[in-house]
Amino acid sequence: MDGNDIAAGKCPVMHGANTSLNTTVMDWWPSALNLDILHQHDTKTNPMDPDFDYGEAVKGLDFEAVKADVKALMTDSQDWWPADWGHYGGLMIRLAWHSAGSYRLADGRGGGGAGNIRFAPLNSWPDNGNLDKARRLLWPVKKKYGNKLSWADLILLAGTMAYESMGLKTFGFAFGRTDIWHPEKDTYWGAEREWLAPSDTRYGDVSKPETMENPLAAVQMGLIYVNPEGVNGNPDPLATGAQVRETFARMAMNDEETAALTAGGHTVGKAHGNGDAAALGAEPEGAPLENQGLGWMNPHMDGKATNAVTSGVEGAWTTNPTKWDMGYFDLLFGYDWELTKSPAGANQWRPIDIKEEDMPVDATDPTKRVMPMMTDADMAMKVDPIYREICEKFIADPAYFDDCFARAWFKLTHRDMGPNTRYVGPDAPTEVLVWQDPVPAGSTGYDVDAVKADIAAAGLSVADMVATAWDSARTFRQSDYRGGANGARIRLAPQKDWDGNEPARLAKVLAALEPIAAKHGASVADVIVLAGNVGVEQAIKAAGFDVAVPFAPGRGDATDEMTDAASFDVLEPLADGYRNWVKKDYAVTPEELMLDRTQLMGLTAREMTVLIGGMRVMGTNHGGTAHGVFTDTVGALTTDFFVTLTDMAYKWVPMGDGTYEIRDRKTGAAKFTATRVDLVFGSNSILRAYAEVYAQDDNKEKFVKDFVAAWTKVMTADRYDLA
Structure with a gap:
């Protein structure tokens, strides 16, 4: 395009390449090593000042004032999103639950500790329907307290304050969660490309819940835990109970905690399916511009809470859904139940011959009483012999149930915060819990x-x-x-x-x-x-x-x-690229396992590079193998790994067993051996760029200083007292 094109009114910018075609590096070369997982928390996306420290800022929060404001919000029903029975408690509990409930024990990812539910894909998961409304309702509180109150803290506080406002004595609450500012898009949530695809795709055998693919915990793409209608939507409380047990175990919960959370979570609030689910608009990420980030718009809402559609299941679990009581057990164990369909067509259970006084009132019209319901997971609490025994223990001792639930809720909402030394605020419990991985203070007075x-x-x-x-x-x-x-x-x-x-x-x-x-x-x-x-x-x-x-x-x-x-x-590490070790062959490559380990440790690609180069020349390989030890002076922190890797005097020859020989191009003599993890620092363009920096003659001292900085970061990563 020349000046005449511009003068004629033609746009000088080439359009289409980045919008109509898939043109990312990974689209062109899908087998290339994708380093994006190491850039999840890139500071370039953070709008806060470089010296902003949320851990310090939150200490200045007026804790009692924010708690009072959140509690007041519960009964301040808004016309644009009316509250069930005039109380947002159930909605806020679900927001907190679904924020925290994505946590999985296997890799520690998910959970509510970073406010990730604000972003895709979580903000648009089918199971998180209408939670966008809950966050908008909290916006005035966030706006008021600003930088002293993170979204992550506010979302989980809202659920805890909801329980307190309805009568539960909670176990406590700790502030201190720092928000992220873009989605953790490289977290593996499953291989499916369809929302709510049959759960068979993530199980070796769907009838054996323990065969679910690791590190996943939820049974289907887009769910937080299990399908409320049953396994793959087919009601069978015993089978659903087995899935509940495995899923909650992968969320770090035992059977008693699971039963307490199920019962306590359904003691208040209701499910929403009083309408046509097909009439709902697109999820937040797919909604039109004028929706301003809101999704699942309901053309038949008509300002009535009763008309809401979320999961498709419809009804409350208890007679008094805005009150913390034993009502869940009263109905579940006080009646026989039969299968039915919600107005939206979802499978659910209804009580047989229920007394009118045991029916909850309509969420909008207090003059009407409506049928309660139970999901398949609720019925599992009655049918599964282990869960039933636990529930009967709760029924016999309501105070014990209250305490078990309060502790389980605290664990659910704090599990991914780590040790209690990270807790901030006057309501953080002083009792030390084993799941917090406690460590006693050590001495500092020695020489x-x-x-x-x-x-x-x-x-x-x-x-x-x-x-x-x-x-x-x-x-x-x-x-x-x-x-x-x-x-x-x-x-x-x-x-x-x-x-x-x-x-x-x-x-x-x-x-x-x-x-x-x-x-x-x-x-x-x-x-x-x-x-x-x-x-x-x-x-x-x-x-x-x-x-x-x-x-x-x-x-x-x-x-x-x-x-x-x-x-x-x-x-337990199943591989460690830093020590050039893999326990056995896996479906993913050793270098991909190295990236996963690196991201979990909070390291960048540059820090990974400098640590690998230093560990190799110091001879730290597992079992003392020589792979990647590209030096004649083992034990000296030299740049030899990078110098050898970038030296064109050598060629790299695969040996057919997953290893490689580094041979002199002129003589053909073998000089060193290597693994895939070693050679990726020369083959991947980004990692090679880092390797070339450290291979330069003028960067020997820089390498040493950079290694020391990265090493110290690893050694002090869990020293929260030093922050």
Whole structure:
């Protein structure tokens, strides 16, 4: 296009390429390594000032005032979205539940800790229908308190205040959740490309719930947990009960917590299906511009709460849906139930020969009484023998039920916040709970230099010291703030026996470090990390530099009694690209497993690159293998990994067993061996760009400093007292 084109009124910008065609790198080259998962929390999307710290800002919040405002909101019904019985409690509880309920134990992802329900796909999941209205109702509160109150905190607070406003004595509430500012679009929610696709697609055998694909917890794409109509929409309370058990276990709940949450969640509020679901508008992400982010618009709402359509199931579970009581059990166990259909055509259960006084009043018209209902999951509480026994225990002791539910609700809404040291606010409970992975405070009064001297004299190799510290710290998950070096749980079951931790080598290193910790009054956790630092400093000196590795004492040592060993099983690494190890062959590649581990640890692609390069030349590979150790001076923190990788004097030859030989182009002589994880830093264009930076002659010292910074980030990731 030239000047004549512009003068003639033709637009000088080429249109269409980015809108009508799929033209992302992954669309053109789907087998390329996609690094997007490492950019989920890119600071470029954050609108807050660089020095803004929500953890500090929220401490200045008027906690009592915001709680009062949220409670007042519950009964301030709006014409544009009328409240059931004039009370938004059920809606706010569902918002909080569905925000927190996406959490899954396997990888710690999901949950309400980051306000992710504000974004796609969660904001448009079928199971989250009309929760967009709940968030808009909360907007005046968010607007008023601004930066001191995150959406993540407000959403979960709303559910807790809803329960309090209806009579429940809650277990407490903690603030401190920091919002994200764009969707975690690379979180794996399932392989389906259709909402509510039959759950068979994510099970090896749908009749065996334990065969559900990991790390998934919900039974179908677009659901938070189970299908309320039954397995694949087919009513069968016993089969549904089995799915409930597996799903809630994957959300970190046991049978008693599951029964309490089901009963307590359905003690208040109602389901909505009094109309034609097909008449609803598109979900928020698919809605037209004029809807301004609202979805599922109902042309037949007519300002009446009774006319709402959400799940398609219709009705309340109890006689008094705005009151915390034992009404759920009264109806479920007080009547026989039969299958029926809602006005929207959904399968649900209704009581046989119910007394009129046991029927709830209409959500809009208090002069009318309407039929209550139960879902298939509710019927499972009565039919499944384990759940029934638990419910009968609750019925016999209402105070016990109240306490069980309050604790389970607190766990549901706080599970992904990590240890209680992250809690903010006057209502944070002081009772220490085992699922919080408690760690006692450690000593800070010992002589760090004296400990380092004893470590250096203990006869351990650089590789042994660095690998042990790494193995202790690499369990950290930024997704739910579990794992990490604090607590030294690497010396306890189950971690001491994990294949990835090389139990024999670990036992040897611990045998050398534990007496040093006892001698100086330091925690074993501190000494493990300090030994890693000693190893890194020795490697730095061997490379010709003098750079100190920062260290802050104060870690504590957890005990077996403080450790829920079963819940730690999910933290076991099945692969560790940093130590060039894969437990077995998996459907995904080792380099993809490396990205997943990197994202969970909260590291960037650059930090991953510098750590891999340093770990290789220090000889920290699992089992002492030589793959990727591209140096003749093992144990020195040099840039040799990157120099070799980018040197065109070599060629890379696949050996047919998943490994490669690095051969001299002229002589054909084999120089080194490598794995896919090693070579991806030369083959992927983004990672190669980083590798080339560190391969430059003028960046040897930069590499050392960058490695130390990334190493320290890993070692202190769980030190919330340092933030």
